[in-house]
Amino acid sequence: MTNPINANNDDKNIIFDVKDLNLWYGNDKALKGLDFQIKENDVTAIIGPSGCGKSTFIKTLNRMVELIPSVKITGEILYNGTNIFDKSLRVEELRSRVGMVFQKPNPFPKSIFENVVYGPKIHGIRDKRKLMEITETSLKRAALWDEVKDRLNDNAYGLSGGQQQRLCLARALAMEPEVLLMDEPTSALDPIATAKIEELIMELKKEYTIVIVTHSMQQAARISDKTAFFLMGELIEVDKTQKIFTTPRDKRTEDYVTGRFG
């Protein structure tokens, strides 16, 4: 039987299976009993009012949230069937499979080339030709190659905000992840740079599974396959994006997507 709030029930492969996930910052509970499946090659948008737990949730998927010392977590997140909280799982390995792009572009104060090869170098790749190959492939995937191919040794800070964000995407792609987490990746960008990133997401979803937090319902409607609505740390509803925006099951989702609150 279909769980009424969780109608993400097509037959695509499950990449993340979140089970009764709870998270506290100290004594404050930020995520409350989430049950949620994320499917392969879907773009899943997370929407909801400020403070409802969107960022906390996606940072839990690659355990970045645990960098905050007060965090306590219960429940399970199965990633391709393995609980990411298992002692046997190496967190570095998880983070290389589940890459992340943040709200503000955050390149390192290094050359464009050094930004892209940062992860692969840490993982022991030293061969210059291989690193160059990774750079070209990753920058092409991030739709930035043509704009920077003649100045790979220039500092990344000389790029525009939109280019910096695509560079951060290339840096994540250089690790050959399976999943890309994006935390409001366009909120610091102008409309043209935003459109470019959205176009890119549509292209990348052929190869990657994407989870994106967005404040823009228009953005969620334009680019996502599934939309999840969060409210005060709870997952209220997840379903096909069109359904969420036209005939949601829950009155609170309807009130939010029609702009009655938020």
Ligand SMILES: Nc1ncnc2c1ncn2[C@@H]1O[C@H](COP(=O)(O)OP(=O)(O)OP(=O)(O)O)[C@@H](O)[C@H]1O
């Ligand atoms: N480092 C932290 N320490 C303590 N509480 C935190 C921390 N980060 C977030 N919180 C709290 O957890 C709750 C969820 O925050 P979160 O940032 O995940 O929400 P959000 O939906 O992403 O918000 P926004 O849309 O404003 O970015 C909020 O009540 C917030 O104050």
